[in-house]
């Protein structure tokens with residue numbers, strides 16, 4: 295009797311456990327982990343659709359891969375990777391991040407994000423978030439220019455708000471000390487290795503004179519150029535960016551291989567040819583733990599590529615919205631229904 299009762303209870307508990315295990319996956323978790331297979335049944339071709347649109351854009355705009363890589367960074371550091379960067383003023387959005395100091399007349403590629411959204415809308419409508427499009431576009435862009443590939447973690451959802459003031463304060467500026475930059479990375483749980491690896495994204499793309507010309511003429515109020523600037527490189531930069539000239543003039547972030555994704559950014563730093571103050575500081579700050587990391591990446595491209603891929607995954611994990619949080623925007627520029 296006792297054993298029958300026991301068996302009955304056991305069967306009941308087993309049944310209950312089975313029911314819970316079967317039902318559990320269908321309850322959307324509100325705080326789920328991102329996953330590389332998130333769209334494998336709902337939009338299996340998502341990666342190639344994203345890459346194809348970028349390849350199209352790149353035919354007339356070779357810089358677009360760099361610009362798209364930067365957009366994911368500028369999204370993730372502000373309210374997490376929630377596509378807040380993409381929202382225009384309208385509806386409840388009173389201030390767009392696009393006009394915050396680090397983005398105004400600088401962040402670019404938004405039209406290509408819209409083209410990717412439209413292409414995905416045709417193949418898998420309502421499925422892929424704009425925040426995931428930014429993550430996928432960054433990976434495709436780096437790969438297209440010869441950089442590493444990695445499995446992008448997916449399942450982010452799009453936020454309802456933009457944070458212009460946050461974009462102003464959370465994103466690093468090129469005029470800060472290494473300690474200030476490190477603090478901004480630590481605030482989003484990124485390490486010093488992540489900082490050095492991610493800075494290697496300055497292996498491609500362009501920067502306007504206004505972001506470094508203070509180094510060429512009157513560095514930090516000294517009346518002299520930045521002493522860490524290679525003197526040959528200084529002359530070149532002074533020619534391209536004359537004092538009181540047009541601050542919008544573009545310069546190669548990596549003069550040696552301007553459009554390729556490789557480790558020359560780090561060999562440039564060894565030659566005192568970092569373009570931004572914050573680039574050169576990684577190597578020229580005496581006693582900093584970043585110096586040996588720069589040396590390693592300059593001497594071993596495989597080590598850089600591995601660390602870069604891991605750092606992009608870490609950056610892509612900054613406070614994502616998942617499960618039932620946020621929404622899948624129909625138009626990356628607007629909250630649905632606004």
Ligand code: HEM
Nearest residue numbers: 360361364367400466467468492495499500501502505572
């Ligand atoms: C230390 C932190 C960083 C600072 C201070 C910084 C600053 C800048 C500045 C001032 C520019 C030039 C923008 C312009 O002239 O309009 C730039 C360009 C760029 N940044 Fe950064 N950046 C940092 C980190 C990163 C990270 C983490 C990534 C990506 C993983 C990145 C990717 C890029 C790319 C690809 C460009 C070229 C964009 C283009 O040509 O459109 N940067 N960055």
Ligand SMILES: *[C@@H]1O[C@H](CO)[C@@H](O)[C@H](O)[C@H]1NC(C)=O
Nearest residue numbers: 336337338339340342343417
């Ligand atoms: C995915 O793309 C391949 C070719 O790139 C195509 O043959 C296939 O039909 C596509 N699948 C879907 C589900 O769109």
Ligand SMILES: *[C@@H]1O[C@H](CO)[C@@H](O)[C@H](O)[C@H]1NC(C)=O
Nearest residue numbers: 392393394395397398399400
């Ligand atoms: C952004 O740039 C435009 C010029 O294109 C300028 O008129 C505007 O004042 C700038 N906005 C901010 C917030 O700096």
Ligand SMILES: *[C@@H]1O[C@H](CO)[C@@H](O)[C@H](O)[C@H]1NC(C)=O
Nearest residue numbers: 408411412415419624625626
């Ligand atoms: C996506 O498709 C829907 C319905 O076909 C359409 O209303 C919407 O404008 C499309 N969005 C984009 C970005 O193409």
Ligand SMILES: *[C@@H]1O[C@H](CO)[C@@H](O)[C@H](O)[C@H]1NC(C)=O
Nearest residue numbers: 389394395458459460462463
């Ligand atoms: C952004 O920062 C600049 C100076 O760094 C300041 O002039 C501006 O008022 C700030 N804007 C916002 C919205 O915080």
Ligand SMILES: *[C@@H]1O[C@H](CO)[C@@H](O)[C@H](O)[C@H]1NC(C)=O
Nearest residue numbers: 374480481482483611612613
């Ligand atoms: C960073 O990590 C701490 C501790 O694990 C956590 O409380 C915080 O939310 C994380 N911040 C971000 C931006 O991920």
Ligand SMILES: *[C@@H]1O[C@H](CO)[C@@H](O)[C@H](O)[C@H]1NC(C)=O
Nearest residue numbers: 469470471472514515571575
């Ligand atoms: C600029 O000068 C200030 C003090 O005058 C100093 O604290 C700061 O570290 C200097 N910045 C750089 C990048 O050398």
Ligand SMILES: *[C@@H]1O[C@H](CO)[C@@H](O)[C@H](O)[C@H]1NC(C)=O
Nearest residue numbers: 502503539540541542543544
């Ligand atoms: C500065 O250069 C930009 C692009 O290179 C151009 O659009 C702008 O008109 C120039 N401004 C002046 C004052 O020459």
Ligand SMILES: *[C@@H]1O[C@H](CO)[C@@H](O)[C@H](O)[C@H]1NC(C)=O
Nearest residue numbers: 524525526527564565566567
């Ligand atoms: C300056 O750059 C040149 C390469 O253009 C390099 O040969 C030289 O060693 C560099 N000088 C310094 C001080 O880094």
Ligand SMILES: *[C@@H]1O[C@H](CO)[C@@H](O)[C@H](O)[C@H]1NC(C)=O
Nearest residue numbers: 521522575577578579580581
């Ligand atoms: C680092 O130290 C060397 C001497 O050891 C000095 O010449 C150089 O100016 C220092 N660099 C910086 C950026 O302070």
Ligand SMILES: *[C@@H]1O[C@H](CO)[C@@H](O)[C@H](O)[C@H]1NC(C)=O
Nearest residue numbers: 593594595596597598600601
């Ligand atoms: C380069 O880095 C990779 C990855 O960290 C490592 O496996 C390899 O041994 C390094 N190569 C050299 C020559 O140090």
Ligand SMILES: *[C@@H]1O[C@H](CO)[C@@H](O)[C@H](O)[C@H]1NC(C)=O
Nearest residue numbers: 385386387454629630631632
């Ligand atoms: C705008 O904000 C109001 C008040 O919080 C809210 O009721 C409404 O749903 C929001 N609209 C959109 C499109 O998010």
